[in-house]
């Protein structure tokens with residue numbers, strides 16, 4: 001990648017109706033770049049993940065502009081997190097797995113044994129983050145893709161819509 005810090009992708013015109021589409025950088029930060037004065041403000045993706053996709057940004061110069069945040073490209077972290085998964089309906093027993101990458105939207109896990117999970121199945125995931133607190137995370141997820149013992153899934157939104165522990169985990173290191 002030409003610039004590992006800033007991944008900007010301007011889809012459109014300068015004076016615009018179409019908002020600029022922006023992604024998080026490799027550290028999980030989003031850079032808002034004022035088209036009028038060039039001022040850059042930075043926010044962690046964890047902080048804005050649950051806000052509307054289109055954001056109205058008020059710059060220090062007085063200009064207001066719109067950006068669209070591309071969540072699918074939001075920060076994804078390579079991990080080696082041991083944990084357990086179980087089919088949610090009908091409830092199955094917990095089996096061992098390892099999460100090999102994770103983002104706020106979902107994760108990619110490898111099961112320790114053969115399994116019978118299929119696309120669209122709902123699973124319960126329980127795992128610990130490898131941070132100082134060893135934060136325990138429990139999430140429901142929907143299986144999106146299965147390839148042998150490799151399962152990719154999408155997290156089901158939490159009741160509050162917020163996930164501060166995971167958001168913080170994804171923006172450090």
Ligand SMILES: [Zn+2]
Pocket residue numbers: 034035036037038039059060061062063
């Ligand atoms: Zn400005």
